[in-house]
Amino acid sequence: MKKALITGISGQDGSYLAEFLLKKNYQVHGIIRRVALEDETHRLWRLRKIKKDLNLHSGSLESFPSLAKIINQVQPDEIYHLAAQSYVSNSFEDEFSTLNTNINGTHFMLASTKEFAPQSKFYFAGSSEMFGKTVETPQNETTKFYPRSAYGISKVTGFELTRNYREAYNTFATTGILFNHESPRRGFEFVTRKISLAVARIKNNLQKEISLGNIKAKRDWGHAKDYVEAMWLMLQQQKPLDYVIGTGEQHTVEEFLSIAFQHVGLNFKDYLKIDKNLFRPAEVETLLADPINSKKKLGWKPKIKFEELVVEMVESDLRNVKDKTY
Numbered sequence: 001m002k003k004a005l006i007t008g009i010s011g012q013d014g015s016y017l018a019e020f021l022l023k024k025n026y027q028v029h030g031i032i033r034r035v036a037l038e039d040e041t042h043r044l045w046r047l048r049k050i051k052k053d054l055n056l057h058s059g060s061l062e063s064f065p066s067l068a069k070i071i072n073q074v075q076p077d078e079i080y081h082l083a084a085q086s087y088v089s090n091s092f093e094d095e096f097s098t099l100n101t102n103i104n105g106t107h108f109m110l111a112s113t114k115e116f117a118p119q120s121k122f123y124f125a126g127s128s129e130m131f132g133k134t135v136e137t138p139q140n141e142t143t144k145f146y147p148r149s150a151y152g153i154s155k156v157t158g159f160e161l162t163r164n165y166r167e168a169y170n171t172f173a174t175t176g177i178l179f180n181h182e183s184p185r186r187g188f189e190f191v192t193r194k195i196s197l198a199v200a201r202i203k204n205n206l207q208k209e210i211s212l213g214n215i216k217a218k219r220d221w222g223h224a225k226d227y228v229e230a231m232w233l234m235l236q237q238q239k240p241l242d243y244v245i246g247t248g249e250q251h252t253v254e255e256f257l258s259i260a261f262q263h264v265g266l267n268f269k270d271y272l273k274i275d276k277n278l279f280r281p282a283e284v285e286t287l288l289a290d291p292i293n294s295k296k297k298l299g300w301k302p303k304i305k306f307e308e309l310v311v312e313m314v315e316s317d318l319r320n321v322k323d324k325t326y
C-alpha cells in the first residue's frame, strides 16, 4: 500500500486530494496544526466524512523539527506540500509572516525530505500568481514570472527551491503552477465563495448587498476536484517536471457575479457596491493558462466547466443557508 503525506490537508485542495488518494487505496497521512486538531468543528469540517480513514499528525510549517519528525516516521512514497498562507490580500497586510511561513515552510519540507525520506516524490503547490503582471498571454511553463505580492514572491521562491532540490540533490521534486481553482469548499475570503454565499444570503433576505473591489479582474477558473488529479498525475511520471494547470478559458469577476445572481433569478447590478478599500495595492489583472503540456504529457483535462462550477457553489450555499450551517 502506497503512503502519501499531505500538508494543508484540512484545506480545500487537501481535502479533495485526500479523498482522491483514499479511493486509490493509499494510506493517507496529513499534517495539521495543533490548534486545528483541538477545534475539529470549525477547522476540520472539510474532512468530516473521511477523518476516520486518515492518519493526522500535529506539526507546524514554522517548526523544522516537527516536520522532520513526521517525514522520518511516516516514510511516505509521495509528499504533497499544499499548506501556505494562501490569501493574496492578506499578504499585503502581513508580508513578513506570509514570506516566513511560505518560504521557510517549503524549505523545511524539502530539507526534511532530502534528509529523512530521499526516495519520496515531492509536489509543491505553485501558483499562477507567480505570473502576476503577465508578460505574455496565455501563460505556459516557460513564461517569465513577475509576482505582484508577497504571496506571489513566496511562491516563486518555493518554485526555485523545489527546482534546486531536483537539480542539486536529485530529489523527485515538481511544482504544479495551478491557476485559480474553486469549489463549495473554498474559504470565504476568496472572491468566488464570497459571491456564492452572498447570493444565497441575499436570496433569503439575510443580506442586502455585496461589496467587492476590482470586478474587471480576469481569471482562469477551474474546479478544485479536477486539479487534485493533476497533482497526483505529476508524481506518476517518469521524470519530475513542472506543469501549468488551468482550463485555458478566462472570465471576469463580473461574469462570475452575473451567472451566480442569474441562477437565483436576480440581477447583480441591483445588489453590488464597489468598495475602493477592496482593491489591492498591486493587482494581477489577467491570468490565462496554456495547458497544452498537461494535456499532452499528463493526459489531464478539466471535466467541470465554468458555469457548472458557479451553479454548484451557489446551490451548495443555498443549502448551507437553509440548513443554517452559516
Ligand code: GDD
Pocket: 086, 087, 088, 089, 126, 127, 128, 129, 178, 179, 180, 181, 189, 190, 191, 192, 194, 211, 212, 213, 214, 215, 217, 218, 219, 253, 278, 279, 280, 283, 284, 287
Ligand atoms: N478576495 C476578494 N475579495 N477578491 C476580490 C474582491 C473581494 O471582495 N473583489 C474583487 N476581487 C478580485 C481580486 O482583486 C482578484 O483580482 C480576483 O478577484 C480573485 O481574487 P481571489 O479570489 O482572492 O483569488 P486570487 O486570484 O487573488 O488568488 C487565488 O488564486 C491563486 C492562483 O492564481 C488564491 O487561491 C491563491 O492562493 C492562488 O495561488
